[in-house]
Amino acid sequence: MSRVVTLAHYYTQPEIQQMADKVGDSLELSLFARDAQADIIVFAGVRFMAETAKILNPQATVVLPDRGSTCSLVTQTDVAALQRWREQHADHVHVSYINSSAEHKALSDWIVTSRNVDDIIAHLYAEGKKVIFSPDRNMGAYLNFQHGYDMPLWSAVCEVHDKFNQQALDEAFAAVPGARYLIAHPESPLPVLQLADYVGSTSGMLNWVRNYAYEPDAVIFVATEDGILYNMRLARPDLRIEQAPIYAGCQCNQCPYMKMNTIEAVKRAQQGQGEVIDYLSPAQMDAARLPIERMLAFSERYYR
Incomplete structure (x- = not known):
């Protein structure tokens, strides 16, 4: 069986x-x-x-x-154009977010997730490497802003996270009379991430909520897909947890895929x-496996 x-x-x-x-x-x-x-x-x-x-x-x-x-990060990326872009930066290490096709991964030197992207890119810069980052423009812009990098960025976005915006958040914050916090996924636009009290992966945000020990009556806004709210509310039913609004107070942001x-x-x-x-050929899988295994080996060593 x-x-x-x-x-x-x-x-x-x-x-x-x-x-x-x-x-x-x-x-x-x-x-x-x-x-x-x-x-x-x-x-x-x-x-x-x-x-x-x-x-x-x-x-x-x-x-x-x-x-x-x-995934919109896949559909917005033309692999032939990506290959030309990589060739224009032949002296750079190509770091790709895991939200990418197998063909995209095969053109990469490292794969990263939202949990380990900071550590892996910091590691590469510490070795004196130059880095290009794809496909998520918002995540790359945040890394450049946060750490002073000058990584050339591919220009694709997650259609869910890209809808979060500063104006809607400002209005939501103004409507909360007491304490409020914002935690956000790094696929969100930079103005949103600059407002956040914590920026991290889905697991990172979930752990932040699990460990929350601040004002008990605060509102916690979460700038990511609404599926994770189930896990957060299960972990901390005592907290008021809401999805961050995207426009006119709408808290209705889901990934259709x-x-x-x-x-x-x-x-x-x-x-x-x-x-x-x-449909993946052995050669495609072999080429894509190398940068993924680099990430996994790094993560198992770093997060042990």
């Missing part, structure tokens, strides 16, 4: 997370997928995550519940039906 392992990202619906063997952020799920003793890996997330699982565990059959679940992971689609995928990640 086939052993099926189901992985779910924090941005999926609570019902999907409850069906999973492992729930986590991109780094956690990559490590779990690599080491999973599974015949079938069902990845309730988006396509680049399922591709990463296949690259790291090529013997497993990896199934994406809905073939349409992509993550929400394609319906209960029915995941159940079908657990039966082997869905989008099987079988």
Whole structure:
């Protein structure tokens, strides 16, 4: 009988997370997928995550519940143009965010997640390297601002995080009579990140909420996809946690691709039906695996 392992990202619906063997952020799920003793890996997330699982565990059959679940950072990146851009900066190390296609990863020297991007790029600069960063323009702009880097940046954005804006946040803050905090994902625009009390990955934000010990009646605004609010409220039901607004006070920001992971689609995928990640050639997987393994080796060493 086939052993099926189901992985779910924090941005999926609570019902999907409850069906999973492992729930986590991109780094956690990559490590779990690599080491999973599974015949079938069902990845309730988006396509680049399922591709990463296949690259790291090529013997497993990896199934994406809905073939349409992509990512704007992927769709906004033309790989041929990316290759030309990289060639224009041949003396730079190409660091790519994990939210990228397998073809994109194969053109990279390092892959990073939102949890380890600061440490890996700091490590490269400490070695005297020059860095170009793709595909997320907002994340790269924040790193350049925060650390004084001068990294050339690719110009793609997460369509969910890019909707958060300073004006809506200013209005939301003004409506709170007491204490308020903002925690934000680094895919958000720089003016939003400059307002934040904490900037970090989905796991980092979740841990910030778990460890919160400030004013008990404060409002905590969260600038990321709304799926993580389920985990935050489960961890700290005593806190008032709200998604940051995007316009006119609207707290309605969801990733349409993550929400394609319906209960029915995941159940079908657990039966082997869905989008099987079988289109990557061995050469593509080998080329993409190298920068991912650099990241994983660094992370296992650094975060031990």
